[in-house]
Amino acid sequence: MSDSIAELTTRIRSFVDAREWQQFHNPKDMAVAIAAEAGELLQHFVWQQPDQVEKRTDERRDEIASEIADVGILLFEMADLLGMNLGEVMERKIARNEERYPADKARGNNLKYNEL
Amino acid sequence: MSDSIAELTTRIRSFVDAREWQQFHNPKDMAVAIAAEAGELLQHFVWQQPDQVEKRTDERRDEIASEIADVGILLFEMADLLGMNLGEVMERKIARNEERYPADKARGNNLKYNEL
Amino acid sequence: MSDSIAELTTRIRSFVDAREWQQFHNPKDMAVAIAAEAGELLQHFVWQQPDQVEKRTDERRDEIASEIADVGILLFEMADLLGMNLGEVMERKIARNEERYPADKARGNNLKYNEL
Amino acid sequence: MSDSIAELTTRIRSFVDAREWQQFHNPKDMAVAIAAEAGELLQHFVWQQPDQVEKRTDERRDEIASEIADVGILLFEMADLLGMNLGEVMERKIARNEERYPADKARGNNLKYNEL
Secondary structure: OOOEHHHHHHHHHHHHHHOOOOOOOOHHHHHHHHHHHHHHHHHOOOOOOHHHHHHHHHHOHHHHHHHHHHHHHHHHHHHHHOOOOHHHHHHHHHHHHHHHOOHHHHOOOOOOHHHO | OOOEHHHHHHHHHHHHHHOOOOOOOOHHHHHHHHHHHHHHHHHOOOOOOHHHHHHHHHHOHHHHHHHHHHHHHHHHHHHHHOOOOHHHHHHHHHHHHHHHOOHHHHOOOOOOHHHO | OOOEHHHHHHHHHHHHHHOOOOOOOOHHHHHHHHHHHHHHHHHOOOOOOHHHHHHHHHHOHHHHHHHHHHHHHHHHHHHHHOOOOHHHHHHHHHHHHHHHOOHHHHOOOOOOHHHO | OOOEHHHHHHHHHHHHHHOOOOOOOOHHHHHHHHHHHHHHHHHOOOOOOHHHHHHHHHHOHHHHHHHHHHHHHHHHHHHHHOOOOHHHHHHHHHHHHHHHOOHHHHOOOOOOHHHO
């Protein structure tokens, strides 16, 4: 079992290459596929009220894990396709979020950084 | 710079905890946020024709990296929140895709596994 | 002010034709644009808790109306592009929903038709 | 068969009221449902290349019509729920688009209004 983004990405790239799917996997179609899979993930929670969310998550645990995996696989591949190091772009964004949302101002509220 | 899903996840969890945002980050609201960020990523490619996609991707490289990072951060956090090991669920899904899409049948076409 | 789907559709078609945008408005790109606009509509409600939704809706009334209009304009155009009568497909779907969700079984719960 | 937004909206409202679903249909959950249905519509076009889109649209005509209807039904209901006249907000947005995209500047290109 791998914890390495690079290793998982290599495995995804091999999967795609072995099927000659690079021809379909341009950046636009990757973004389309990610949005469609994010929509499938969202589907599990449509109309669910706050007090139903935990039960729903338990009952559909495998399907939800499967949708999360789908989004992850496509996202790792898209970053790779664009020559981006996903860990690096995520770290840079986390650092930016730390600046935009100082803990003492952002604590306990859900305001956007430009409303703090 | 980290390549470890676990390390990045720890850093994201610290960020969220320090801001006491766990109260907002239930599974439904995570799925909503992921779908909204996937929509922002998609936004960059709306109406773009095949021969425009490369130029668009170059011109908006930083914004696109930023959206990819947003989806990634939320996805890592959601898996963590559900007690899922993201690397493991991704590996399991890749293995399932390898079965569903045998290379010799899937090569060069974009049919769904149930159409192969 | 028009209440007619056909009239609004004609006006949208004229707008698109006058700009020679039919070349970009194929069914796939219409679906992409609709998903992107639905994402913008969703964006207004990200992280909003149940007791915040009414206030948020009031404060952002114009932006939300604008996103609803965007989805509507694209949807009317897509139906027209596919030679579908939107009112008719909606009526047919409402009739199907009435069968799938008998009032006495569906009352007061948010189960899917296959769970009733 | 109705061409009237108001008539269709009345029928949708009756359907929802008879099932006592108003309790679930707050603005946030409407936006979530619209995004999820827009995701289902998008799903039909994932990985489809330009030269495949027409065939796909023909083969899946009924499913696509059904997804378009789903988005439409939710959109009409959401506008109604917010006390908005959908025809009016659409007309206002079309008028704004006519200003933002003067035909002589926008003709034949897919630039955004702030890039014209």
